[in-house]
Amino acid sequence: VGRRMRESVSAALWAALGALGLSKSRWLGLPRMTRRVVKAALWVGIGLLLIVFFGVWKTSALAIAAVILVLVVPAWNRLSVRGRRIGKWIVPTAVLGIVTAYPFYLGSMPQFPIFGPAPQMSTMVGMAVFSMMALGLNFVVGYAGLLDLGYVAFYAMGSYMAGWFASSQFSQHDVRFGAVGVGPGLRGFHLSIWLVLLMAGIATAVIGVLIGLPTLRLRGDYLAIVTLGFGEIMPQIARNGDNLFGTGFNLTNGTGGITPIDGPGFGNWVHHYLHLPANYLTLGTNADRAFFWTALVLVLLTIFCSSRLRDSRLGRAWIAIREDEVAAAAMGVPLMRTKTWAYATGAFFGGVAGAYYASYNGAAFPDQFFFNISVFILCMVILGGMGNIWGVIFGACFLEYLDREGLANIGSWLNGHFGPGGSDFQIWNKVLDVPLYEFGIFGTILVVVMLFRPEGLIPSSRRAAEFHEGVHDEPLYDAAA
Amino acid sequence: MPLMAGLFVALLFAWLAVNFVKGPAYFFTISFIGLTNGAVYALVALGYTLVYGILELINFAHGDVFMLGGMFSATMILSVFNLKQHASTGSLAVAIVVSLFVAMAACGLLNVAIERVAYRPLRGAPRLAPLITAIGMSFILQDVALAWKGPGYTAIPSVLPTGNVFSISGVHYTWEKLIVVVITVPVLLLLLWLVQRTRQGKAMRATAQDRDAAAMMGIDVNRTISFTFLIAGGLAGAGGLVYALYFGQLRYDTGFSLGLIAFTAAVLGGIGNLPGAVLGALVIGFIQAFNEGLPWHTPGSDWTQSIVFSILILILVFRPEGLLGEQTPEGA
Numbered sequence: 001v002g003r004r005m006r007e008s009v010s011a012a013l014w015a016a017l018g019a020l021g022l023s024k025s026r027w028l029g030l031p032r033m034t035r036r037v038v039k040a041a042l043w044v045g046i047g048l049l050l051i052v053f054f055g056v057w058k059t060s061a062l063a064i065a066a067v068i069l070v071l072v073v074p075a076w077n078r079l080s081v082r083g084r085r086i087g088k089w090i091v092p093t094a095v096l097g098i099v100t101a102y103p104f105y106l107g108s109m110p111q112f113p114i115f116g117p118a119p120q121m122s123t124m125v126g127m128a129v130f131s132m133m134a135l136g137l138n139f140v141v142g143y144a145g146l147l148d149l150g151y152v153a154f155y156a157m158g159s160y161m162a163g164w165f166a167s168s169q170f171s172q173h174d175v176r177f178g179a180v181g182v183g184p185g186l187r188g189f190h191l192s193i194w195l196v197l198l199m200a201g202i203a204t205a206v207i208g209v210l211i212g213l214p215t216l217r218l219r220g221d222y223l224a225i226v227t228l229g230f231g232e233i234m235p236q237i238a239r240n241g242d243n244l245f246g247t248g249f250n251l252t253n254g255t256g257g258i259t260p261i262d263g264p265g266f267g268n269w270v271h272h273y274l275h276l277p278a279n280y281l282t283l284g285t286n287a288d289r290a291f292f293w294t295a296l297v298l299v300l301l302t303i304f305c306s307s308r309l310r311d312s313r314l315g316r317a318w319i320a321i322r323e324d325e326v327a328a329a330a331m332g333v334p335l336m337r338t339k340t341w342a343y344a345t346g347a348f349f350g351g352v353a354g355a356y357y358a359s360y361n362g363a364a365f366p367d368q369f370f371f372n373i374s375v376f377i378l379c380m381v382i383l384g385g386m387g388n389i390w391g392v393i394f395g396a397c398f399l400e401y402l403d404r405e406g407l408a409n410i411g412s413w414l415n416g417h418f419g420p421g422g423s424d425f426q427i428w429n430k431v432l433d434v435p436l437y438e439f440g441i442f443g444t445i446l447v448v449v450m451l452f453r454p455e456g457l458i459p460s461s462r463r464a465a466e467f468h469e470g471v472h473d474e475p476l477y478d479a480a481a
Numbered sequence: 482m483p484l485m486a487g488l489f490v491a492l493l494f495a496w497l498a499v500n501f502v503k504g505p506a507y508f509f510t511i512s513f514i515g516l517t518n519g520a521v522y523a524l525v526a527l528g529y530t531l532v533y534g535i536l537e538l539i540n541f542a543h544g545d546v547f548m549l550g551g552m553f554s555a556t557m558i559l560s561v562f563n564l565k566q567h568a569s570t571g572s573l574a575v576a577i578v579v580s581l582f583v584a585m586a587a588c589g590l591l592n593v594a595i596e597r598v599a600y601r602p603l604r605g606a607p608r609l610a611p612l613i614t615a616i617g618m619s620f621i622l623q624d625v626a627l628a629w630k631g632p633g634y635t636a637i638p639s640v641l642p643t644g645n646v647f648s649i650s651g652v653h654y655t656w657e658k659l660i661v662v663v664i665t666v667p668v669l670l671l672l673l674w675l676v677q678r679t680r681q682g683k684a685m686r687a688t689a690q691d692r693d694a695a696a697m698m699g700i701d702v703n704r705t706i707s708f709t710f711l712i713a714g715g716l717a718g719a720g721g722l723v724y725a726l727y728f729g730q731l732r733y734d735t736g737f738s739l740g741l742i743a744f745t746a747a748v749l750g751g752i753g754n755l756p757g758a759v760l761g762a763l764v765i766g767f768i769q770a771f772n773e774g775l776p777w778h779t780p781g782s783d784w785t786q787s788i789v790f791s792i793l794i795l796i797l798v799f800r801p802e803g804l805l806g807e808q809t810p811e812g813a
Contacts (some may be wrong), residue, residue, distance in 0.1 A: 003503070080790045145609070147609045147612060149616075215797070215798060217798075218797060218801065220535075220612075221538075223798050224539070225793065225797065226515065226794050226797050226798070229790035233786075233790050233791065240783045321585040371737075375616055375620065378613075403671035437627065439624065440620055440621050440622065440627070441624075442620060443621040446614060446617030447621070450600070450610050450611075450614045450617070450790065451614065456604060466607065467610075
């Protein structure tokens with residue numbers, strides 16, 4: 001359906017351009033560089049015009065346009081110095097630099113049409129954390145092709161690990177190790193957040209293995225249901241865990257959640273020698289920046305692991321299973337072990353991200369861990385492009401931005417223009433609460449992407465081929481040996 | 482493993498027996514609640530099983546179709562018939578029958594539309610693709626209800642008579658529970674007749690067994706699948722009406738949690754198997770009622786969902802073919 005529509009649109013476009021004197025053959029006859037410049041300039045020009053007419057103009061928009069043109073127009077990919085292909089590193093490095101410097105020019109960003117102002121620092125932290133979670137889910141869904149509808153269980157597990165080992169939850173104990181900013185009278189486990197992140201990752205990976213061992217033999221959709229079941233059981237344990245089985249043991253503090261959770265920090269010694277912040281929470285308005293940069297480091301780590309694992313023996317085994325489970329088994333890929341590794345790896349990053357986010361929020365509440373969040377993260381992976389690291393990060397950033405700020409901004413724009421007393425013309429006469437319909441919008445994204453572009457916005461070429469050739473992955477659940 | 486399962490079942494029965502001895506009358510009253518729950522779940526579970534039998538697709542949106550069925554029924558009862566408590570029997574019967582047909586028709590057509598839009602274009606795609614659109618459709622339907630009825634609960638006055646049908650030495654069976662069964666059983670019998678005795682039912686069974694072979698025998702596969710979705714939607718609509726009448730309140734996300742329970746019931750009975758779905762629904766209904774109602778050593782309603790999902794996981798892991806064995810609709 002999608003391809004036919006795209007073809008008819010492009011045919012109409014060429015017909016219109018042909019009438020203006022630019023036929024397709026003449027356009028293709030132009031030098032490659034010229035075409036790239038014209039196309040990029042056209043898009044950037046449209047963007048600038050939109051900002052001028054519908055947004056709030058600042059001169060920085062020109063700088064943004066210039067940066068985009070410099071990054072997009074030259075074929076950086078093909079640059080090599082003395083035979084070494086350094087070109088492919090240029091764009092990612094530049095993007096990393098731009099993102100890292102974001103806190104410094106956030107104040108001078110122009111306002112975009114409909115979407116409003118650029119995202120705030122707290123949203124950027126959320127975007128980074130959810131990028132990490134989406135990359136974690138991408139191991140399971142994107143690489144190994146197993147649908148996991150209970151990823152929120154890993155997020156919850158990570159958050160509660162931070163709650164258990166970096167707060168005063170278990171006040172019958174008094175254990176301290178490297179924690180910063182903990183008052184003298186506080187009891188409970190207070191370990192260094194960096195250690196807790198690692199512990200959370202490992203504990204969550206163990207949980208992932210425990211869940212995976214009995215269930216990964218199941219066929220695709222049954223596995224989806226089982227993971228969904230685990231995703232629903234975990235938050236219920238969190239909700240009812242303040243008096244576990246009537247023993248009076250308070251594991252999770254029930255609906256009250258665990259709060260406050262310690263913030264990260266490097267302690268006075270490192271601060272003195274390396275000037276890294278001793279305690280993030282005492283940084284005041286700069287705390288969000290420190291959290292953002294730390295999250296960025298974690299995302300980079302995840303990207304590194306993702307790309308290295310994808311090209312490893314294990315990663316190729318995942319992709320083989322995704323494409324044809326029976327054939328992979330026949331070629332000697334150990335199905336259970338390979339799938340369990342995918343599950344454990346995905347769980348590990350979910351756990352680390354969950355623990356970090358809990359430390360950032362200073363709390364872990366059971367109400368954060370609904371099925372909706374599993375679908376939210378799944379939506380990120382699918383929208384961006386299953387199996388493609390950049391696609392998944394784009395999906396995560398875009399959807400988390402919509403969740404935190406975007407939908408509210410779009411809603412106020414819509415209401416301001418078409419709502420009651422709207423500046424353009426009034427279509428509806430009650431204030432439309434756009435963020436209320438968030439999950440309907442995400443559902444629509446899922447349906448539309450699956451129908452028209454199942455490989456996602458930024459696909460991995462291999463995944464796209466699978467979708468268009470119609471791979472029938474109907475593995476038998478007893479094919480696993 | 483059979484030893485463990487046997488031990489587990491033995492413990493379960495011991496627990497039930499102790500509870501029974503402690504208060505036989507109460508036990509029976511709770512059982513009737515379980516039976517009524519099971520009847521509602523059966524209507525929804527059959528929809529999952531029908532669709533799974535023919536397309537091998539877990540129709541996530543089914544629970545939300547059921548919820549919209551409840552919303553349609555609520556609208557009919559509240560706005561069209563304007564029923565109040567203690568309505569006369571005649572007007573109550575007319576209102577229920579008309580609402581039943583409206584809800585069934587509306588949900589059936591809605592389900593057909595969903596299949597047309599979200600599942601049919603993906604029939605050749607990898608298996609997970611329609612599952613993902615099903616999740617998307619589920620969220621869309623929830624938001625339709627959210628936009629229509631708002632985020633709060635829609636309350637339906639208890640129009641059903643609440644007197645006792647019989648009351649023997651402390652065992653009460655109320656009219657409202659009987660009415661739920663009275664609505665459910667004919668619908669189930671009609672469905673069974675339809676699938677087993679009619680030409681269309683034969684086409685459904687043939688399509689479920691082998692789609693390509695059925696097409697070669699001259700069966701219009703697309704039409705048969707649409708028909709299956711129509712019936713499944715109709716059952717969900719009936720379930721919605723019964724739920725609205727009996728439980729008296731529903732919300733945009735009612736369908737999601739109940740749908741998962743009903744799906745568990747379908748898996749428990751053996752997905753694709755019609756009598757299995759009814760059996761599974763009754764078992765789940767009883768388990769829920771016992772868990773929430775019995776006095777001696779019960780985890781309580783806080784844990785119902787976890788128990789149901791644990792059953793789901795255990796069944797899928799250890800006996801994926803369900804209680805009634807590997808029986809597909811063609812054997813039903």
